[in-house]
Amino acid sequence: MESAKQKTSRGKQIFRIILFSGTFISLWFVPWILVKAWILPLPKTVQEQVDQTLSYGFDGVIVYVDETGKPPAFYTAGYHNKEQKIPAKPNALFKIASISKLYVAVAITKLAHNHQLSLDEKLTQYFPELKGRIENADEITLSMLVQHRSGIPNFTDNPDFWKNQPNTDVDVLQYALDLPAEFKPNKDYSYSNTNYLLLSRVIEKVTGGSRQDYFKTYILEPLGLKNTYGSISDVNLDDVMSGYYVGIDKDFKNQNEGMMIATAEDVGIFLRALNDGSLLNKDEMEIYSSIYEFNHGGLAPGYQCLAEYHKDIDAVVIQFMNTTDFEGYQWNLLQITHSRVVKILRKQKGL
Numbered sequence: 001m002e003s004a005k006q007k008t009s010r011g012k013q014i015f016r017i018i019l020f021s022g023t024f025i026s027l028w029f030v031p032w033i034l035v036k037a038w039i040l041p042l043p044k045t046v047q048e049q050v051d052q053t054l055s056y057g058f059d060g061v062i063v064y065v066d067e068t069g070k071p072p073a074f075y076t077a078g079y080h081n082k083e084q085k086i087p088a089k090p091n092a093l094f095k096i097a098s099i100s101k102l103y104v105a106v107a108i109t110k111l112a113h114n115h116q117l118s119l120d121e122k123l124t125q126y127f128p129e130l131k132g133r134i135e136n137a138d139e140i141t142l143s144m145l146v147q148h149r150s151g152i153p154n155f156t157d158n159p160d161f162w163k164n165q166p167n168t169d170v171d172v173l174q175y176a177l178d179l180p181a182e183f184k185p186n187k188d189y190s191y192s193n194t195n196y197l198l199l200s201r202v203i204e205k206v207t208g209g210s211r212q213d214y215f216k217t218y219i220l221e222p223l224g225l226k227n228t229y230g231s232i233s234d235v236n237l238d239d240v241m242s243g244y245y246v247g248i249d250k251d252f253k254n255q256n257e258g259m260m261i262a263t264a265e266d267v268g269i270f271l272r273a274l275n276d277g278s279l280l281n282k283d284e285m286e287i288y289s290s291i292y293e294f295n296h297g298g299l300a301p302g303y304q305c306l307a308e309y310h311k312d313i314d315a316v317v318i319q320f321m322n323t324t325d326f327e328g329y330q331w332n333l334l335q336i337t338h339s340r341v342v343k344i345l346r347k348q349k350g351l
Contacts, residue, residue, distance in 0.1 A: 151181040
């Protein structure tokens, strides 16, 4: 559920060891599956690279590539549902987890531009009941929430959040209440899902409708996106790619965490529009650029994904992988395989 920027730190540390240490003892402590994924000869085609990812323990992979001047390309490997031996589908719905933060940040930007809210407003202006329950709630601004500079603890870091899964009929905000702040408002950075839980509630309070209703009116419909949903409850379960966790014999598809569901193509169209300025006007883009990032990753039990725009090749690459693990090696492998797809695209352009 962290951003791509935060999650890359572990991978970078590992590869600094690989690249800058000549000692065998340093390499000894690096998981060899990561070394293998990094040093294997680069395939000539994206499909070969996608096929190769299955050897790292992934059950299914979807990659969507949108290069300017070419029709979008879809690549798949593995299974949509391994129990039923259904091959991976390029148009499968997928839990996009924290990629949804990009949509929230866009919504906050549009509401700020339309003077329906101010980024300088304090959290307690919307939720006075949080004074005394969230430290510094009367000093934290909406802008700080967007930028992860609030200091509010991350509710998914609370062991009780995981102990009480699936948290049915529970307000998960409770896992961030009555805890000391990570730091004073705007004095540091710490990725927190609580920030975006609160921002989503601000959107609903300001608009009088659901978060997804706002997304539909101001993001999805203008972009012609018909395969992006607010929850697994809104879709046919057969259309959702199964999700698996290493060591657990369970399909996490049926677990309803209230997170967004979308196809790789819908995410790709959204991401290009966000990056090329067609989703936001000039003034909105200025606001957005000052508060949030333009690429993102997503991670939830059984599901991990990356959505990135690469300016040097004018390409959007969306990667869905339906296997996660406790150690985080699967996330590192997602980053590595994604970067190799981009390298292949660059080589094909002669870069």
